[in-house]
Amino acid sequence: xxxxxxxxxxxxxxxxxxxxxxxxxxxxxxxxxxxxxxxxxxxxxxxxxxxxxxxxxxxxxxxxxxxxxxxxxxxxxxxxxxxxxxxxxxxxxxxxxxxxxxxxxxxxxxxxxxxxxxxxxxxxxxxxxxxxxxxxxxxxxxxxxxxxxxxxxxxxxxxxxxxxxxxxxxxxxxxxxxxx
Numbered sequence: 001x002x003x004x005x006x007x008x009x010x011x012x013x014x015x016x017x018x019x020x021x022x023x024x025x026x027x028x029x030x031x032x033x034x035x036x037x038x039x040x041x042x043x044x045x046x047x048x049x050x051x052x053x054x055x056x057x058x059x060x061x062x063x064x065x066x067x068x069x070x071x072x073x074x075x076x077x078x079x080x081x082x083x084x085x086x087x088x089x090x091x092x093x094x095x096x097x098x099x100x101x102x103x104x105x106x107x108x109x110x111x112x113x114x115x116x117x118x119x120x121x122x123x124x125x126x127x128x129x130x131x132x133x134x135x136x137x138x139x140x141x142x143x144x145x146x147x148x149x150x151x152x153x154x155x156x157x158x159x160x161x162x163x164x165x166x167x168x169x170x171x172x173x174x175x176x177x178x179x180x
Contacts, residue, residue, distance in 0.1 A: 006019075006124050007124050008124035019123075033050070045094055051073055067107075
């Protein structure tokens, strides 16, 4: 079964992004998703959420071909996946999404009249316009969960980013505690 997916954001200062998953007209697994506020509101994040959602709603027994106009997502789960994995996903914008996506994918040129991709784009636009965000499950199956970075891949730059991120997380936690 062919599956088409894409993402979209509404291009405003307070952007809201959506994801669209399209199998065929009227299919019960077609989805239009508004990204939750805790996720980056971008086209790329919408495309990653669409990829993950498609893998979650598709019949696992059916052969599935993912077709997308997102080179960013396609390359994140194919070409750059091993590098991200070796570096512990430290510099990756959406590490939980990237780790959760396990799929066969085919790229098509976006906004080029591909009928099913255009349907997926319309669903993503609908998702971005929803009033309330949808929940997005980024749980990683246990057998696919890999934590940490390979020591021989950790550079000074990567180590510094981790230290800064952890310090920022501690600051956010303590500031929330004082507000409560």
